Amino acid sequence: MTLALRVAESRDLNPLIRLLRLRSDDGAVLPGYEPGAHVRVQVTLADGKQDWRHYSLVNLQPGADLRTPREYVIAIRREDTGRGGSRFMHTVQAGDLLTIEPPRNDFPLRAGTAVLVAGGIGITPLASMAVQCRAAGQPVRLHYAGRSRALLAFLPELQDLLREDLRVHADDEAGAPLDVQALLDACAWNDTLYVCGPQVMLDAVLAGAQARGWPRERVKFELFSAPPASETEAGYEVVLSQSGRTLRVAPGQNLLECLEQNGCDPMFDCRRGECGVCSVAVLEGEIEHRDYFLSDAEKASGKVMQICVSRARGPRLVLDM
Known part of the structure; x- marks a missing residue:
């Protein structure tokens, strides 16, 4: 099953990230979803071939009923060295028609205290989780890291939502990447971590959790992309x-x-x-x-x-x- 959705809005959030708002032409209710869900979008690559890319659904409205949405919001980071999907998505304009598959959730939010750890565009599924936690009265903290504040999408909205429960780390201000070990040391025994970001961040969190003897199910994660194969690797x-x-x-x-x-x-x-x-x-x-x-x-x-x-x-x- 696929859906043909019209781009109602296309705008740049910063020099690297573009937001797209998708709706049905007749305004119909779209298939529902839960925080952490993603859709697959059909893209056209530079060689003219078509492929599919995953993009997490973003909801920043605490009162929104995600069971009966009338729009989907996604945000795409342009990867100039990638396979071409993000470059295509950055050419999409309001009025264009996109083919997508209905939402699927491989990264669900569970009950209990949620510690959200986002790196760059990895904020997209975690922003929806933060909103859901606030709406449900579920304890939540968000650690949001990136190279600079100027490249952090949805920062004003998350500051208004979370206030003291938002911890922002900008590499250019701190002079170093996020201190994952200090983050883990500050977690309580019953905190569940939800991590989405680059591979280096995820590897550090998983290694740190393993070193501390945490059970595997205590860290939930999603990568926003897989590293491309290196041209130096042998056939x-x-x-x-x-x-x-x-x-x-x-x-x-x-x-x-x-x-x-x-x-x-x-x-x-x-x-x-x-x-x-x-x-x-x-x-x-x-x-x-x-x-x-x-x-x-x-x-x-x-x-x-x-x-x-x-x-x-x-x-x-x-x-x-």
């Missing part, structure tokens, strides 16, 4: 055991993209190594795991991998597909 051979085909993953190429380019139709969703949909059994070969879904034991077994982000550590992989 390797992939054997598909069920069909007998042998494919060559080019240097710097993503395994999932290689499979798609060669006519395969693997299951996948997030393309960020979070959801587990693209899990594939590995019959031979050493894996360089880059996902956030598999447990340490599953990674150590070498029997399964997430093909959207992980790759071969050696010259050859044999997959059960």
Whole structure:
């Protein structure tokens, strides 16, 4: 199922982030959602091919009924070195028609004290969570970090909403990135963390939580993008055991993209190594795991991998597909 929605508003929030407000032409109620949800938007890349990108839904109105919304709001950070989806979204103007899939939530808000940790555009799902917590009387604190205040979207609205429960960190003011270890040290035993931001931030939070012996379910997270494959990474051979085909993953190429380019139709969703949909059994070969879904034991077994982000550590992989 897809929806054709009209862009009612398109404006820049700062030099890197554009806000889009989407509505049905007839003003109809749209499928409902909960804080943390995202939609998939069809984009056109520079080579003319169409693809899909995930964007979190933003709600900054405490009284809004998200069960019966009449508009969706998304915000997109332009990534000039990305695959082209964000560059396309930054060309979208009011009056344009976009094709989207209805909301899906892989990052739900739970009961209890919420400590929200946002890095840059990672604020988009967490802003909606902050509003929901305030409306429901749920304890909440938001740590919002970025390179500078000028690049932090929705900052005035969040300051009005959260006041002393908003902690803003600007790298250019502090002279250093957010001190994740101090943030974790300040958490109470029953706080649940919700983290969305760049990989370096998430890695620091997860490593710090593990070092403190926190249970895995205490840290909920979502990456806003997966790091692109490096052009310096060596290529390797992939054997598909069920069909007998042998494919060559080019240097710097993503395994999932290689499979798609060669006519395969693997299951996948997030393309960020979070959801587990693209899990594939590995019959031979050493894996360089880059996902956030598999447990340490599953990674150590070498029997399964997430093909959207992980790759071969050696010259050859044999997959059960």
